[in-house]
Amino acid sequence: MKVAVLILAHKNLHQLELLIDSLRSDFDIYVHADKKWNIPINELNSKYGNVHFFSKYDVSWGSSNIMLATIELLKAAYQKQHDYFIFISGQDLPIRTNENIMKVLTNLNGASLIKYQKLPRAKWDLSGGFDRMYYYWEHDFNSPIAKFAMKVVRKFQRIFGLKRKLYPMPAYYGHSMWLTLHNDAVKYVLEFLEKNPGYVKRMKYTTLIDEIWLGTIVLNSPVKVINDQSTHVNWTDGPEYPRTLRGGDYEPIIEVFRNTNCLFARKFDEKVDSNIIQTFLNNRI
Numbered sequence: 500m501k502v503a504v505l506i507l508a509h510k511n512l513h514q515l516e517l518l519i520d521s522l523r524s525d526f527d528i529y530v531h532a533d534k535k536w537n538i539p540i541n542e543l544n545s546k547y548g549n550v551h552f553f554s555k556y557d558v559s560w561g562s563s564n565i566m567l568a569t570i571e572l573l574k575a576a577y578q579k580q581h582d583y584f585i586f587i588s589g590q591d592l593p594i595r596t597n598e599n600i601m602k603v604l605t606n607l608n609g610a611s612l613i614k615y616q617k618l619p620r621a622k623w624d625l626s627g628g629f630d631r632m633y634y635y636w637e638h639d640f641n642s643p644i645a646k647f648a649m650k651v652v653r654k655f656q657r658i659f660g661l662k663r664k665l666y667p668m669p670a671y672y673g674h675s676m677w678l679t680l681h682n683d684a685v686k687y688v689l690e691f692l693e694k695n696p697g698y699v700k701r702m703k704y705t706t707l708i709d710e711i712w713l714g715t716i717v718l719n720s721p722v723k724v725i726n727d728q729s730t731h732v733n734w735t736d737g738p739e740y741p742r743t744l745r746g747g748d749y750e751p752i753i754e755v756f757r758n759t760n761c762l763f764a765r766k767f768d769e770k771v772d773s774n775i776i777q778t779f780l781n782n783r784i
Contacts, residue, residue: 503527509532522593527550560638561706615675635704687722688713699712
């Protein structure tokens with residue numbers, strides 16, 4: 500089985516390289532580094548044989564550029580015709596050994612893993628997710644003036660009930676952006692985007708569209724999908740949301756992994772707790 504790991508990264512180069520080193524013996528790796536992050540892309544591409552670094556987009560929080568960076572990674576990885584494509588961040592770590600990751604993927608029998616709910620999603624604010632697309636948002640701009648202007652536009656939209664039209668889809672879905680897609684799903688997504696260029700254009704000036712755009716395409720397709728997560732994220736315990744994992748988090752997370760299809764966990768930060776990173780890497784199940 501041929502597997503690609505697609506990574507969106509924006510900080511902590513040493514930590515990113517630990518992640519890469521844990522995977523590169525068995526997987527092809529594609530990394531998009533935030534354009535604002537000054538790292539030696541050419542040097543890194545020369546250092547690793549099967550790791551491919553890109554740095555094309557400013558991937559600020561909430562920006563639709565996260566979608567564009569993901570598409571860039573997908574197109575690059577799809578050229579090699581992998582069986583599976585795993586989406587993670589540079590702050591994730593594999594909890595299973597590479598061998599056991601392969602076993603989980605084999606047992607999926609060609610299905611993709613996406614943890615999803617049809618919109619409107621009860622636990623999401625902004626009209627269950629739809630307001631992320633109905634209104635104009637400022638995250639695609641760097642200029643303070645442009646950001647302010649978009650906030651003013653959104654305020655008038657709300658006052659006068661002016662909603663943007665959605666791109667015509669049978670249904671919209673909210674989902675974790677850290678998902679695992681089979682080749683059939685990626686093929687469908689790339690063909691859909693080629694035939695429907697207006698879809699990506701319509702997702703500009705939205706907010707947090709990374710949790711909607713990709714799954715919505717896949718879940719409106721005929722490909723097989725299992726409603727389950729491939730990356731475990733702790734959204735409940737804080738103090739950050741999601742929680743930055745620390746000492747004491749290892750055993751609870753391992754118990755989660757014994758009973759799920761999860762492959763990775765997030766998020767880790769070497770500047771918060773570097774020891775927990777080595778604990779997880781040295782004790783993969």
